Amino acid sequence: MRKFIAAPVALAALLAPAHLPAQSAAELSDATSEFVSVAGPTVALTGVKIIDGTGAGARTNQTVVIEGNRIAAVGPAGAVEIPPGAEVLELPGHTVIPGMIGLHNHMFFMGAGGRMSQGTISSPRLYLAAGVTTIRTTGSVSPYADLNVKSNIERGLAPGPRMHVTAPYVTGPNPALGDMAQVNSPEEARRFVRYWAGEGASWIKAYTTIRRAELAAVIEEAHAQGLRVTGHICSITFQEAVDLGMDNIEHGFGTATDFDPRKRPDECPPNSMVTVGEEGDPTGETARALILSMVENDVGMTSTMAVIEPMTKGRAVLDERTLEAMAPEVREDYLETVDAIEANPDWPMTEAHLQKHMAFERGFVEAGGVLAAGVDPTGIGGAIAGFGDQRNYELLVQAGFDASTVVRVVSANGARIMGVDDELGTIEAGKLADLVVLEGDLESDSAIIRNVTVVFKDGVGYDSEKLIDSVKGMVGIR
Amino acid sequence: MSRVLAAFAAIATVLADPVAAQTYDRLSEEARAYVAVRAPTVALEHVRVIDGTGGPVLEDQTVLLRDGRIAAVGPAASIDVPEGADRHDLRGHTVIPGMVGMHDHLFYTAVGGRRVQLGYSAPRLYLGSGVTTIRTTGSVTPYADVHLKDAIDRGDSPGPRIHLTAPYITGSTGAPHQARVTSPEQARRFVEYWAGEGATWVKAYTSIGSAELAAAIEEAHRLGLRVTGHLCSVSFQEAVALGIDNLEHGMLTASDFVPEKEPDLCPGNIMQRAGSSDPTGPIARETIEAMVEAGVGLTATLSVYEAFFPDRDVVDERTLELMAPDLREAYLDERGRIQEMGPDPESFRNEMRFEKAFVDAGGLLASGVDPTGNGGALPGFGNQRNFELLLEAGLTPVQAVQVVSANGAKILGVDDELGTVEAGKLADLIVLNGDPGSDPRAIRAVRWVFKDGVGYDSGDLIQATRGLVGVR
Numbered sequence: 001m002r003k004f005i006a007a008p009v010a011l012a013a014l015l016a017p018a019h020l021p022a023q024s025a026a027e028l029s030d031a032t033s034e035f036v037s038v039a040g041p042t043v044a045l046t047g048v049k050i051i052d053g054t055g056a057g058a059r060t061n062q063t064v065v066i067e068g069n070r071i072a073a074v075g076p077a078g079a080v081e082i083p084p085g086a087e088v089l090e091l092p093g094h095t096v097i098p099g100m101i102g103l104h105n106h107m108f109f110m111g112a113g114g115r116m117s118q119g120t121i122s123s124p125r126l127y128l129a130a131g132v133t134t135i136r137t138t139g140s141v142s143p144y145a146d147l148n149v150k151s152n153i154e155r156g157l158a159p160g161p162r163m164h165v166t167a168p169y170v171t172g173p174n175p176a177l178g179d180m181a182q183v184n185s186p187e188e189a190r191r192f193v194r195y196w197a198g199e200g201a202s203w204i205k206a207y208t209t210i211r212r213a214e215l216a217a218v219i220e221e222a223h224a225q226g227l228r229v230t231g232h233i234c235s236i237t238f239q240e241a242v243d244l245g246m247d248n249i250e251h252g253f254g255t256a257t258d259f260d261p262r263k264r265p266d267e268c269p270p271n272s273m274v275t276v277g278e279e280g281d282p283t284g285e286t287a288r289a290l291i292l293s294m295v296e297n298d299v300g301m302t303s304t305m306a307v308i309e310p311m312t313k314g315r316a317v318l319d320e321r322t323l324e325a326m327a328p329e330v331r332e333d334y335l336e337t338v339d340a341i342e343a344n345p346d347w348p349m350t351e352a353h354l355q356k357h358m359a360f361e362r363g364f365v366e367a368g369g370v371l372a373a374g375v376d377p378t379g380i381g382g383a384i385a386g387f388g389d390q391r392n393y394e395l396l397v398q399a400g401f402d403a404s405t406v407v408r409v410v411s412a413n414g415a416r417i418m419g420v421d422d423e424l425g426t427i428e429a430g431k432l433a434d435l436v437v438l439e440g441d442l443e444s445d446s447a448i449i450r451n452v453t454v455v456f457k458d459g460v461g462y463d464s465e466k467l468i469d470s471v472k473g474m475v476g477i478r
Numbered sequence: 479m480s481r482v483l484a485a486f487a488a489i490a491t492v493l494a495d496p497v498a499a500q501t502y503d504r505l506s507e508e509a510r511a512y513v514a515v516r517a518p519t520v521a522l523e524h525v526r527v528i529d530g531t532g533g534p535v536l537e538d539q540t541v542l543l544r545d546g547r548i549a550a551v552g553p554a555a556s557i558d559v560p561e562g563a564d565r566h567d568l569r570g571h572t573v574i575p576g577m578v579g580m581h582d583h584l585f586y587t588a589v590g591g592r593r594v595q596l597g598y599s600a601p602r603l604y605l606g607s608g609v610t611t612i613r614t615t616g617s618v619t620p621y622a623d624v625h626l627k628d629a630i631d632r633g634d635s636p637g638p639r640i641h642l643t644a645p646y647i648t649g650s651t652g653a654p655h656q657a658r659v660t661s662p663e664q665a666r667r668f669v670e671y672w673a674g675e676g677a678t679w680v681k682a683y684t685s686i687g688s689a690e691l692a693a694a695i696e697e698a699h700r701l702g703l704r705v706t707g708h709l710c711s712v713s714f715q716e717a718v719a720l721g722i723d724n725l726e727h728g729m730l731t732a733s734d735f736v737p738e739k740e741p742d743l744c745p746g747n748i749m750q751r752a753g754s755s756d757p758t759g760p761i762a763r764e765t766i767e768a769m770v771e772a773g774v775g776l777t778a779t780l781s782v783y784e785a786f787f788p789d790r791d792v793v794d795e796r797t798l799e800l801m802a803p804d805l806r807e808a809y810l811d812e813r814g815r816i817q818e819m820g821p822d823p824e825s826f827r828n829e830m831r832f833e834k835a836f837v838d839a840g841g842l843l844a845s846g847v848d849p850t851g852n853g854g855a856l857p858g859f860g861n862q863r864n865f866e867l868l869l870e871a872g873l874t875p876v877q878a879v880q881v882v883s884a885n886g887a888k889i890l891g892v893d894d895e896l897g898t899v900e901a902g903k904l905a906d907l908i909v910l911n912g913d914p915g916s917d918p919r920a921i922r923a924v925r926w927v928f929k930d931g932v933g934y935d936s937g938d939l940i941q942a943t944r945g946l947v948g949v950r
Contacts, residue, residue: 113949113950114598114949114950115594115949115950116594116595116950117592117593117594118593118618118654118655120591120654121591141595141619141621141622142618142619142655143620144645144646144655144656144657144658145618145654145655148652148654148655148656148658149654151658168621175625175628175629175634177625178597178621178622178625178626178629179595179619179621179622179625180621181621182621182625191671191674195667195671198667199657327804328804329802329803329804329805474591477590477591477592478590478591478592478593
């Protein structure tokens with residue numbers, strides 16, 4: 001008898017509408033549920049301002065209805081029917097934006113003094129807490145750790161963002177880049193791609209000393225396997241990367257050796273970022289031709305100004321929340337490094353350099369380029385998971401973009417580069433319910449990006465503050 | 479004709495440089511900074527030798543090193559020291575073989591969830607402590623291990639000879655950084671890839687399934703690799719039957735001691751349950767017998783276990799000095815907690831008894847530090863501590879030297895070149911100021927460590943890592 005009852009239940013589950021939660025609150029482990037503040041399955045956010053990620057202007061007094069893991073409806077108050085039984089969150093004075101998509105979001109952290117640690121616990125929690133609901137890891141040093149975190153998150157065992165795993169860094173022979181795979185021939189490059197594709201990587205990240213022959217092989221093999229390729233490059237110019245068929249380029253202006261007069265084929269000129277920062281012209285002929293080529297070939301660019309800023313003299317990142325998240329010894333090393341930069345009269349990374357980054361990104365967007373963003377939690381350690389993604393938002397506003405454009409950069413454009421824009425990146429009916437609720441008016445004040453109250457992923461709302469509190473003092477350790 | 483000449487030239491090269499050795503000339507500035515003895519011919523005179531063969535302690539010996547090899551060993555009066563040799567009168571010193579560390583990761587874990595690649599401090603600490611050969615026995619940042627080996631082999635970085643182990647391979651559950659394999663095909667694919675990257679060993683972990691372990695062993699053997707494991711889901715006897723080459727840790731990880739263990743499942747509380755079993759009872763005897771018959775060695779890792787037990791001497795000043803300040807504080811707090819409410823040390827004593835029984839039964843016991851756990855066992859220092867603990871376990875000094883050197887070389891398959899102080903072998907040896915036969919702590923009094931005939935200053939290597947353990 002019990003068997004007969006069980007069968008119809010299973011059948012009902014199969015026939016249920018496809019928009020049921022992929023990962024409903026009920027399926028989450030206790031360790032994950034602990035951070036859930038809005039369990040759903042039916043939720044209405046009312047009275048909010050929406051910046052929807054499409055590039056359209058902000059709209060006030062809107063209602064968003066979430067059913068299961070999808071956005072069921074979005075529209076002006078009164079025009080959207082709130083389903084019976086919905087949990088209604090009245091949120092006047094709040095702004096809702098799409099979950100951010102971080103395209104340079106490592107699971108590891110590199111801080112001052114040569115510290116490198118896998119943020120097994122802190123990174124996924126901080127990303128989700130900050131409103132980053134999808135990340136691409138864009139290079140890893142403990143590759144199986146990244147794959148396992150992704151699997152744990154997908155099984156509901158740990159809170160965290162959707163993860164697109166990138167293989168370990170791949171570069172050319174260079175003793176200084178010991179953590180990375182170093183390929184010496186096109187065949188080695190292909191073997192590397194095939195192995196990590198099979199392990200679950202969907203992207204490859206090339207690094208500063210890879211040569212053209214190996215990069216060409218990486219790209220060809222990756223495309224054959226259905227993967228895409230991005231790079232923090234130096235031995236390859238941006239123009240060469242575009243010509244070789246690369247899908248995305250990281251960091252922007254400072255790493256474009258197209259602007260380094262010393263550039264020789266297959267070689268990364270020493271201290272190129274400094275030379276480019278001093279001598280490069282972000283709006284000149286070279287820049288215009290390069291941008292045109294990137295746009296024509298639909299090669300997106302990932303802005304990572306959050307990692308550049310702390311290394312820029314006069315721009316020390318000293319906000320309390322970042323320092324509190326760091327382990328005490330990591331904080332100490334970081335503050336010492338900041339002091340050393342400020343005390344050094346010859347420090348090469350200057351405000352003018354950062355302004356050139358901004359100008360290049362403006363030129364890229366004005367020409368129709370797909371600009372996305374990511375934190376890159378490395379450098380001297382001042383850009384940490386999630387907080388640095390929020391800082392990118394503020395820096396893009398400083399660069400001169402309006403709120404609607406910046407929201408699109410940090411969400412929809414990332415989704416487009418990743419090829420998930422049919423499901424993610426904007427607040428539109430039918431899309432997956434990945435949303436960020438901010439207290440305040442983001443349109444008039446970019447710092448509101450830090451005021452996250454609830455982050456929805458797959459229609460489940462997570463308590464941002466609780467996630468952040470749970471990892472205080474952990475960044476740099478685990 | 480030119481071919482014959484070329485062949486002759488090649489042979490001449492081989493003869494002139496019989497070791498492909500890392501002579502002083504090939505070292506970088508950075509590596510040279512630690513070198514204390516660099517002459518092509520070196521005489522260590524009037525030393526005591528414990529040679530690693532299991533033979534008796536030899537007094538008043540001269541060890542002659544030439545071009546990276548041990549040229550002669552014998553009574554001081556009978557060895558002709560060639561003209562021009564760099565002669566050292568080392569009365570009161572003891573020479574033992576360079577240690578071969580069989581569980582010597584290049585990463586380090588410690589209290590508070592710290593897990594750090596010690597790309598700078600680990601190679602210096604291993605070499606400075608007298609560990610001239612290591613097997614990495616699992617890695618977390620695999621390419622970093624690969625490239626550190628290259629850097630040491632090129633002479634760019636000081637450090638031990640490295641036998642690379644692939645990343646850990648386990649089943650559907652495991653530590654965060656381990657490769658999880660759930661089919662034999664996946665296991666084979668894993669082994670094939672890392673073999674190509676330079677791994678010569680594979681390390682299986684506690685949740686691997688027996689089918690996957692069998693596939694890993696088969697594929698590894700096909701490609702000329704060997705397999706060891708810190709096991710649990712597969713018992714020692716099962717692993718021996720599957721053809722594993724080496725087993726790590728000892729009875730505290732042997733699920734053979736849990737009679738109701740289900741196939742492919744790691745029983746809970748394994749350390750406690752195995753540790754409270756009889757180390758010389760029927761299960762222990764069966765397990766040891768199976769290993770001895772199959773020639774499967776065991777790697778002792780007493781120093782990593784010791785730090786988990788109260789009333790143990792594991793808070794030495796030299797270890798604390800090397801730790802990063804916050805780590806030191808956290809470790810001392812942890813030791814305070816353990817002292818108050820740590821586990822019964824009887825299981826630690828049982829582990830020692832098991833290892834002694836294994837040796838007594840003819841088993842091939844080697845040792846390694848395993849610089850993990852709560853962080854008390856540092857690279858190198860923990861290898862030295864193993865020596866002391868093996869003596870505490872009841873081994874003789876001659877046996878303990880053999881365990882930390884020659885037996886590791888045998889398991890690695892490099893015993894024709896390394897592991898003993900004998901003429902013809904590579905000149906990897908340690909000069910100790912004192913007699914470890916009468917004072918176990920003399921193992922810490924390393925003056926020079928010779929690798930490939932080049933003598934490194936132990937103190938300089940160790941001091942270079944002050945405050946960096948736990949950071950890099």
